Amino acid sequence: MSNAAELLYPRRCAICDGLLGKKELYVCTDCRDAVRFIRGPVCRKCGRPTEEGVLLCKTCAERRHAFEQSVSPYEYRDEMRRSVLRFKYSGRAEYAEFFARSMAVYAAEKIRLWKPELIVPVPVHPARKRKRGYNQSALIARILSSEWELPFDEKLLIRRKRTKPQTELDRTERQKNVAKAFRCERSRSVPGTVLLIDDILTTGSTLDACAEELKKAGAEKVYALCLCVDE
Numbered sequence: 001m002s003n004a005a006e007l008l009y010p011r012r013c014a015i016c017d018g019l020l021g022k023k024e025l026y027v028c029t030d031c032r033d034a035v036r037f038i039r040g041p042v043c044r045k046c047g048r049p050t051e052e053g054v055l056l057c058k059t060c061a062e063r064r065h066a067f068e069q070s071v072s073p074y075e076y077r078d079e080m081r082r083s084v085l086r087f088k089y090s091g092r093a094e095y096a097e098f099f100a101r102s103m104a105v106y107a108a109e110k111i112r113l114w115k116p117e118l119i120v121p122v123p124v125h126p127a128r129k130r131k132r133g134y135n136q137s138a139l140i141a142r143i144l145s146s147e148w149e150l151p152f153d154e155k156l157l158i159r160r161k162r163t164k165p166q167t168e169l170d171r172t173e174r175q176k177n178v179a180k181a182f183r184c185e186r187s188r189s190v191p192g193t194v195l196l197i198d199d200i201l202t203t204g205s206t207l208d209a210c211a212e213e214l215k216k217a218g219a220e221k222v223y224a225l226c227l228c229v230d231e
């Protein structure tokens, strides 16, 4: 970034929101160890941390998902939660770069296995996008698409219902909230394997609703990569 641009748009640490020094990339030196990737056993369906020896988390043991598998580098709490809230509600679109890099590193092996042919962000309702100025998942998806040299389609899935944030609802409400919330733009082509990108995985209802639509439109396999997984 040029010095003039730096003055106009000072870069901020994605974790503490403090100003970054010239040599600091996305996160300041103090915050470098403040957030860590999920380590240890995770649910093999949704990527949520589980106890040792437990294959599926409670949610995934109770119902079938429409997507094949999902992984997320971070848990949705503490510093990460505050960071995501600023990203979504306080205009910190610049954090997308840090988030996408983290997701790319964490999911590198999965992407080699899954071999997605198209990256599709979970859409936000047009009214919400207008208010926020961007779809947070699309910002991340765009960076991942250039990182992996995979096509990206922000217009394939359309959000037709303005839903409440999933994190504010209980499980039954979440499923109802997203039922029929999405539709696939039928004039666009859908390959066999699609990778969905979302910011937070809660119960997986949103991913299910998107995956169902994509499968109706011809996708055979739908995988997902989210930034965070909620407990």
Ligand SMILES: [Zn+2]
Binding pocket: 013, 014, 015, 016, 017, 018, 027, 028, 029, 030, 031
């Ligand atoms: Zn910091």
Ligand SMILES: [Zn+2]
Binding pocket: 043, 044, 045, 046, 047, 048, 056, 057, 058, 059, 060, 061
């Ligand atoms: Zn699970």
